[in-house]
Structures are given as C-alpha cells and as structure tokens.
Amino acid sequence: DQQVKQNSPSLSVQEGRISILNCDYTNSMFDYFLWYKKYPAEGPTFLISISSIKDKNEDGRFTVFLNKSAKHLSLHIVPSQPGDSAVYFCAASHTNAGKSTFGDGTTLTVKP
C-alpha cells in the first residue's frame, strides 16, 4: 500500500520555463509534507515543506501547493534552471509518527 505516489517518473522542461512536480497521498492523517532533491551519488537534501494548516509555501524559485481535499501537493519551480535537474521526492508525515513516508521520485531534466 503506497501511501505517497508520484505518478510521473520523469519530467523534461526547457530552461526558464515552469516545472510542476506532482504528488498524491492517501493517508488523511498526514499533516506535514516535504520535498527533497537528490543528485546522483548523493543523499536527498531537504528543499521545502508545508504544514497542513497552509495551502502554499514559497521559498525563492520554489513554491509548494497543498490541496487537502484532493490529497494532492505540487512543487513549482520558476524559472527552471539546468542545475535543478535531479530526482525530486515528495514525503509526508503526521505528528508524533516519528517517520516520513516517501514517494518514489520524479526525475526532472531541465534542458538549456
């Protein structure tokens, strides 16, 4: 039972355009959501997060949107840069669970 799903294994965008990465979850107990970025041969690094009391969180070029009724979140990267090419993992957790549940990642390629 995969509680966090990233249905697009890959995404390719042109430099300067918007990248939109999507994530769906099934567990309504989740109340905190995170995005991690992973380069080859490195561990994931934290990118941005959002609490379930918000529907949007912005940090520079990165914005995460949360739609609780649809159990859906998305990561927008504007403008996309070649250095953004990486695997992006969505993760979800709920208070006191002590762990995050990860999606299986979306590989983003930003073409110059």
Place this chain on the structure above:
Amino acid sequence: DTAVSQTPKYLVTQMGNDKSIKCEQNLGHDTMYWYKQDSKKFLKIMFSYNNKELIINETVPNRFSPKSPDKAHLNLHINSLELGDSAVYFCASKSVESTDTQYFGPGTRLTVL
C-alpha cells in the same frame, strides 16, 4: 564538515557474507534512520532510533540488525547477505524539535553477487 557520513560508499560482496555499514552524524540530532532504496528508486524506511533506542522497525528481516553505540552513530549490520539485499542504503538524522526535516548521508551502494 560532513553532517551525515556513511562508510563505505560502495560495498561489493558475496551471498552469505556478513557486512556492516556505519553512519555518523555531527549535527547533534537525537533521531537517526536507515532507509533502503531499491532498483525501483523507492525510499523505504527500515529503522529509526531515538537517543539510542529503537523506535521504528518496519518489518525488516532479522538478518538486519541496527546498533546505536551513542546518539551520533547508527550502524547497520547485515547477516547472510542475499541477492535481494542489493540496494542503496541511506542513513538520515533529524532533531527531535524539527517537524520532520531529515538530513541524509550520501548513501552506501551494496551489491551482493
């Protein structure tokens, strides 16, 4: 100044062998994790320790035994290695005060022949 380090980075071994992967964090975090990333790229939690105590064990075969000598270290020992154990293993840590932001090590690629 590596925050979360793992050794070795690569490990190639024969079926049936016993091997260990070490993890150390210098962030002063209370909680540490082991994850397995298999060929499908899915990051699956295996264990979580808080202040040297096991708090999460996600139905991992008992051939896998984590050991936490102190809260800065969480090692993973694997007995009787099988082909299906081939994967990348990531260690991670977080502060108990943090909502859930984890800091990951660079991963250990284990290949069982």
